[in-house]
Amino acid sequence: MPVPDGHPDVFDIEWxxxxxxVDREGRLKFDAATRHIQDIGTDQLREMGYEDTHPLWIVRRTMIDMIEPIVFKDILRLRRWCSGxxxxxxxxxxxxEGRKGGLVESEAFWININRETQGPARIADDFIEGLxxxxxxxRLRWKAYLTAGSREDAxxxxxxxxxxxxxxIFDHxxxxxxxxVVEDYLNSHPDLMRVPLRVTIEHDLPVALGDKLEILQHTHPAGSTEKFGAELSDRSVTTLTYAVGDEVKAVAAIFPL
Structure with missing residues (x-):
């Protein structure tokens, strides 16, 4: 999806x-990119004038394509707009994007949360009109892309x-x-950082302080990966399942584009 450049409802900022x-090689890390994605969301909410009426959001899924590395001392340009x-x-x-080169694309599924009930809340009509x-x-609907891996065959x-x-602030x-966790995995698989890479994380349940969190790793070889999309059957896919006991908290999928 191209950026609708020049559209007044595309939020555009640099820092x-x-x-x-960055990591030891000076590359923008996935966890840092995610912080930037969160921060520009807060900045856009403030700019639109809805920070007080819609202050709480949780993310259900984030998909990040690390297409070309952005490196240390560059200036980031971030553009944010609604796609559904x-x-x-x-x-x-x-x-x-970096001024000197580099490109990261992302899309995230955000849920508006009611402060009192901690459940999904209706977005104000004038807010939706702008989005x-x-x-x-x-008519955006939630549909999970990923399936958790089992402990038995990890x-x-x-x-x-x-x-x-x-x-x-959600106590999660x-x-x-x-x-x-994804960065930890990539550190032992440097070959993946030499190619454009897609990582998706879907959240099922929150992780709290005191939880005994375990990461279950599964590698699905090429030829067995059609369940992630027919176009992916020619490459391997790694999944990381975030589990506390028998309860799945989140699932990540990692594969080259």
Missing amino acids: PLRVAD TSNRWCEMRVRI RRTTSEG ERIRDFPVRVSDID MNNSVYWS
């Missing part, structure tokens, strides 16, 4: 790529300690922390 955003709406949720696109100016999708299971600093592990 520096800082040292905490419903009464209580929306999908938002964010494109991140819909960049999309023709007005090729690797490892602990992921949940720290106090990982917990956000922040979305960006899930992406640090």
